[in-house]
Each structure stands twice: as structure tokens, then as C-alpha cells.
Amino acid sequence: MTQVSSHEPGSFCWVELSTSDAKSAREFYKSLFGWTVNEMPMGDQGIYYMFQKKGKDAAAMYEQMAQEKSEGIPPHWNNYVAVTSADASAQKAKSLGGKVLAGPFDVFDAGRMAFVQDPQGAMLAVWQAKRHIGVGIRDEPGTLTWNELLTSDIEGARKFYSALFGWNLKTSPEYTEIHVGERAYGGMMQIRPDMRGMPSNWAPYFAVDDTDAIAKKAQSSGGSVFMQPTDIPNVGRFAVIGDPQRAMFSVIKVQM
Numbered sequence: 001m002t003q004v005s006s007h008e009p010g011s012f013c014w015v016e017l018s019t020s021d022a023k024s025a026r027e028f029y030k031s032l033f034g035w036t037v038n039e040m041p042m043g044d045q046g047i048y049y050m051f052q053k054k055g056k057d058a059a060a061m062y063e064q065m066a067q068e069k070s071e072g073i074p075p076h077w078n079n080y081v082a083v084t085s086a087d088a089s090a091q092k093a094k095s096l097g098g099k100v101l102a103g104p105f106d107v108f109d110a111g112r113m114a115f116v117q118d119p120q121g122a123m124l125a126v127w128q129a130k131r132h133i134g135v136g137i138r139d140e141p142g143t144l145t146w147n148e149l150l151t152s153d154i155e156g157a158r159k160f161y162s163a164l165f166g167w168n169l170k171t172s173p174e175y176t177e178i179h180v181g182e183r184a185y186g187g188m189m190q191i192r193p194d195m196r197g198m199p200s201n202w203a204p205y206f207a208v209d210d211t212d213a214i215a216k217k218a219q220s221s222g223g224s225v226f227m228q229p230t231d232i233p234n235v236g237r238f239a240v241i242g243d244p245q246r247a248m249f250s251v252i253k254v255q256m
Contacts, residue, residue: 002137002143003056003136003137004134004136006133007134007135009082009166010165011180011183012079012080012082012144012147013080013081013134014059014060014079014125014134014135015078015135015204016060016061016062016078017243018062018073018075018078019061019063019075019243020063020064021244021245022046022061022063024245025075025243025245025247026049026061028221028222028223029059032214032221033142035051035052037050037051045065046062047062047063048060049061049062053140057135058135058136058138058143059144059204075245075247076201077204077248078123079202079204080113080124080125080126080127081125081126081165082127082133083126083127085128086111086112086113086128087104090103090104092164097119097160098116099117100116100117101115101116101117101123102115103115110132111127111128111132112127112130113126118156118161118200119156119160120156120157121152121199122199122201122202123202140207141207142208143206144204144206145206145254146205146250147203148186148187148202148205149161149186149187149189149202150188150191150203151188151189152200153190157200166180167179169188170184176188176189203248203250204250205238205250206249206250206251207251207252207253211238211239211251211252212229212237215228215239218241222244223242223244224242224246225241226242227239227240235252236253237253238253
């Protein structure tokens with residue numbers, strides 16, 4: 001088990017599902033990844049569902065408020081980056097041409113955060129940890145292992161994020177790897193013409209033991225397979241999946 005006790009600034013530290021149907025999503029992910037669920041009441045903001053693997057926090061979920069649903073905001077996964085100061089990071093995002101969509105604000109005593117949007121329209125959250133560091137387990141089946149940006153402007157995204165988070169980028173014509181220090185945490189790629197107008201967006205990858213079996217299970221449980229299991233040479237086998245509410249994520253069996 002790969003346990004985590006802290007997250008280096010600039011690394012992805014948390015993922016959180018914003019869904020239109022918490023009951024359905026809860027059962028889907030419990031079955032797919034073997035997650036257990038702790039419910040945390042938040043008063044008039046509903047329930048925050050903490051997903052756990054082997055007793056460690058692995059991800060979370062909340063049901064969208066009525067206003068979000070009425071505005072047509074689609075279900076999606078929020079991706080969080082650890083920072084030393086949510087306020088400073090939000091201000092810097094603005095100075096680099098991004099937007100601050102919400103915050104910075106305190107999340108009880110768990111931490112302080114803000115939602116920011118890059119110049120191409122992709123959204124992520126910055127997280128200044130207090131009581132809650134983020135995931136307590138990663139890089140094993142059923143847990144977070146990678147975060148990926150699909151962007152309409154790869155050059156612009158490289159410039160924005162390397163300045164915002166100090167990421168070291170390993171670039172090639174096909175892909176850009178995100179490194180914090182010597183460790184790779186995620187990647188970026190240009191949206192291809194065949195992706196039919198997909199907006200710029202961040203999405204998580206979860207590690208699995210068998211990509212094909214998980215893709216079949218997702219489909220039989222009411223989800224969709226947006227990209228069938230595919231081999232990435234010298235990396236592993238992945239698939240792009242949508243849950244029953246069509247929130248998108250990927251799964252990967254990493255080549256050892």
C-alpha cells in the first residue's frame with residue numbers, strides 16, 4: 001500500500017466528484033473500485049461523501065446544489081493541487097491571465113482553497129492543507145495515480161502552469177509530462193481535431209489491475225466507455241470511462 005502523509009506543493013493532492021445523483025454515483029464507484037464511503041453532513045450544503053480504500057482517504061463526492069443543476073453544469077471530477085497559500089496562488093493565477101471562479105475560502109478546519117480557471121477554460125482547485133492533506137493513499141489499484149489536462153492551446157497551458165506551480169515539464173510533440181522535483185504527477189496534451197470540440201479540461205486517472213475488466217464492469221454498471229482499452233507503449237493500458245451521470249475519468253494498468 002502506497003500511503004501518503006503529506007503532499008509537496010505543486011503536486012496533485014485530491015480529487016472530488018461533483019455529481020447530479022449522489023446515490024447512483026456512490027453505488028457505481030463502490031462497486032467499480034471497492035471503495036468504502038463515509039458520509040459527512042454539511043448542513044444546508046448536503047452531504048460530503050468521503051471515499052476510502054483500505055481505511056485511507058482516496059477521493060470524495062458531493063451532489064450538486066439545485067442552482068448548479070439548473071445552470072446545466074455537467075457532472076465532473078475536480079482536481080486539486082497542493083499549495084502553500086491558496087490566496088497567493090489565486091492571485092498569481094489572475095496575474096497570469098487566468099480567472100478565480102470561487103474563493104479563496106476556508107473549508108471548516110480542513111484547509112483553504114480556491115477554484116481557478118486557466119486561459120483556455122480548464123478548471124482546477126488549489127488546496128492549502130490544514131487538518132486534511134488530501135489523499136492518504138495513491139498509485140495502487142482503486143486510487144489516484146495521474147491527472148491529465150486536455151487543452152486547446154498546449155503552448156499557452158505549458159506557460160501558465162509552469163509559472164503558477166513551478167512545474168518542470170518534459171515535452172514531446174505528442175505529450176507533456178508534469179514533474180514536481182523528480183517525480184511525474186500528470187500530463188498535458190493538445191486536443192486533437194477528431195475530439196469534436198471538446199472543451200479544455202482536467203481529469204483524473206485511477207490505477208487498476210485489469211483495464212479491460214474494469215471497462216466492462218463500468219459499462220455493465222450503467223457507465224460508458226468513451227475510449228476502449230488501449231495500449232500506450234512502455235507505459236501501460238488505459239481506458240476513458242464515464243460514470244452513469246457521464247462524469248469522465250480514466251483508468252490505467254501501469255506496465256511494470
